[in-house]
Amino acid sequence: MRYPSAPALALLALLALPSCFTGKKNQGERLYVQHCSGCHGEQGEGLGQLIPPLAGSDYLAQHPSQLACIVRYGLKGPIVVNGVAYNQLMLGVQDTTTHQHLSPAQVTNLLNFIEGHWGNHPGPAGVRTIAGTEAELRACTDR
Amino acid sequence: MFLKFLPLAGLLALAGCGTSTPANDTGIADVHMDSEEATSATLPYLGAEGKKPVPDFSLPDQDGKMVSTKTLAGKVYITNFFFATCPGICPKMQSEVLKVYKQYGQDPNVAFLSFTIDPEHDTQPVLADYARRLGVAAPNSTWRFLRTPDRPTAYKLASNYLAAAQTDLKAPGGIAHSGALALVDDQGYLRGTYDGLNPEQVALLLRQLPVLLNEVNSRKATAAR
Numbered sequence: 001m002r003y004p005s006a007p008a009l010a011l012l013a014l015l016a017l018p019s020c021f022t023g024k025k026n027q028g029e030r031l032y033v034q035h036c037s038g039c040h041g042e043q044g045e046g047l048g049q050l051i052p053p054l055a056g057s058d059y060l061a062q063h064p065s066q067l068a069c070i071v072r073y074g075l076k077g078p079i080v081v082n083g084v085a086y087n088q089l090m091l092g093v094q095d096t097t098t099h100q101h102l103s104p105a106q107v108t109n110l111l112n113f114i115e116g117h118w119g120n121h122p123g124p125a126g127v128r129t130i131a132g133t134e135a136e137l138r139a140c141t142d143r
Numbered sequence: 144m145f146l147k148f149l150p151l152a153g154l155l156a157l158a159g160c161g162t163s164t165p166a167n168d169t170g171i172a173d174v175h176m177d178s179e180e181a182t183s184a185t186l187p188y189l190g191a192e193g194k195k196p197v198p199d200f201s202l203p204d205q206d207g208k209m210v211s212t213k214t215l216a217g218k219v220y221i222t223n224f225f226f227a228t229c230p231g232i233c234p235k236m237q238s239e240v241l242k243v244y245k246q247y248g249q250d251p252n253v254a255f256l257s258f259t260i261d262p263e264h265d266t267q268p269v270l271a272d273y274a275r276r277l278g279v280a281a282p283n284s285t286w287r288f289l290r291t292p293d294r295p296t297a298y299k300l301a302s303n304y305l306a307a308a309q310t311d312l313k314a315p316g317g318i319a320h321s322g323a324l325a326l327v328d329d330q331g332y333l334r335g336t337y338d339g340l341n342p343e344q345v346a347l348l349l350r351q352l353p354v355l356l357n358e359v360n361s362r363k364a365t366a367a368r
Contacts, residue, residue: 038235038340047238049276074230089230091315096231 028113031106035093036114044118050088052081055118064123067114068107068133069140108133186326186355189305189333196331197303202258204287205270205280210256212331217363219355220254221348222304222325223339224297226261227273231315236322236339237277243349248285252329252356255279255286260297260308260318262290294318305336324348329359 033042039051046053054060059081060067074092078085094101102110108128115122125132188194201211223240225233240255247253259265265273270288274280291297294310301308304325311319326335326348335351337344 038232041238047234047241048278050237050273051234088234089228089316091230095315 026113027106028109028111031102031110032113035096035100035102036110039090044114044120046081049084049086052079052084052086054114055120056082057120058082060115060120061123064115064125065136065139067111068104068136071107071110072102072137073140104133104137105130107137184354185358186328186334186351189336194332197327197333200300202289202291203267204289205267205274207267210287210289215254215327216331217329218252218254219329219352219359220256220327221352222256222258222306222327223322224258224260224301224304224306224308224320226259226316226318227265227269228261229316229318232320232322232340236324239339239342239345240324241277241279242345243352244279244286246349247352248279250285250356252359253285253352257286257288258291258297258300259288260291260294260301260320261316262293262297265290305333326351326355328355329362 036054040046040054041051044053044055044057046055052059059079063070070090070092072092072094074095075090078087080086108130111133112122112128114120115128122128197212199212201209201213204210221240221243223236225237237257240257244255248255259270265288267290270290271280274284274286274288277286279286291300298308301320304323304327306321306323306325308318308320310317314320322339324337324339324345325333326337328334334355335348337348339345
């Protein structure tokens with residue numbers, strides 16, 4: 001697949017702009033509550049040793065460039081988070097019962113919310129941008 | 144007959160994602176409303192065929208011990224249907240049941256039953272591991288994870304407890320099921336049903352459980368006299 005051209009990117013950025021001027025404030029938090037909190041908990045606390053926490057998660061800090069792909073396509077197989085082994089299938093957002101496809105802008109807002117709360121920190125690239133998320137999503141490996 | 148409520152599973156699952164599903168979309172809203180009124184009095188007897196106890200069952204739990212309607216006699220119990228690899232509604236549902244367990248898990252008159260609907264995968268060691276991961280694996284824990292012999296039996300059992308479950312390859316994990324919780328009294332009668340994905344419904348269960356326990360205690364006191 002070809003990379004989107006610069007004009008296409010500009011168009012996407014423009015399309016994303018209205019979200020700054022309408023009632024889309026705190027979109028990341030609202031998306032978290034809608035799509036993630038059922039399993040990961042209202043405060044990112046996780047569920048026992050079934051569902052890993054997002055709060056203070058070393059996994060988030062160590063895999064910043066994979067998070068957009070995990071949100072969209074889910075995660076399968078064993079992982080270790082804060083020293084605890086987990087092995088539960090995670091569905092990508094669009095595969096859950098909501099079947100909602102999150103745009104790069106929405107994924108960006110969602111991850112900025114998660115990385116900005118509960119003792120987490122933005123990755124080395126700083127606060128996420130839509131362009132950065134798009135680049136991450138293009139690099140997702142087949143799952 | 145409850146399979147006709149299957150589209151409900153999706154709706155219920157939606158509710159778990161933070162959007163609120165109006166109660167009258169569940170098809171059992173009238174029951175819930177009756178139950179709501181009943182918090183100050185006694186809980187209603189549920190079931191389409193009138194006052195009738197749930198059919199007998201006898202199944203092995205995560206420790207290999209048999210749990211049956213006989214071993215449960217005299218106890219109030221709460222049921223749900225799940226499978227260990229369920230990536231959809233189960234974590235949310237179990238975290239809601241965990242709230243009830245945290246308050247009533249030490250009460251010897253209350254039992255928690257989670258029936259697997261994927262017994263091929265969910266063998267006894269898998270169920271034991273699941274209980275451990277959920278943090279409820281203490282010896283003699285009152286939360287029992289029961290292995291049904293096969294899926295059809297599990298689906299039938301689910302309908303006995305007003306939950307819906309059936310194979311659906313399009314559903315997450317290959318099984319479509321509802322997050323319904325059932326409350327059963329000491330004599331085996333269904334006395335409440337709640338959407339286990341809806342925190343408000345679970346709060347209602349937490350208000351109704353002591354009402355039922357009071358009734359059971361007074362029944363036992365009368366019998367002892």
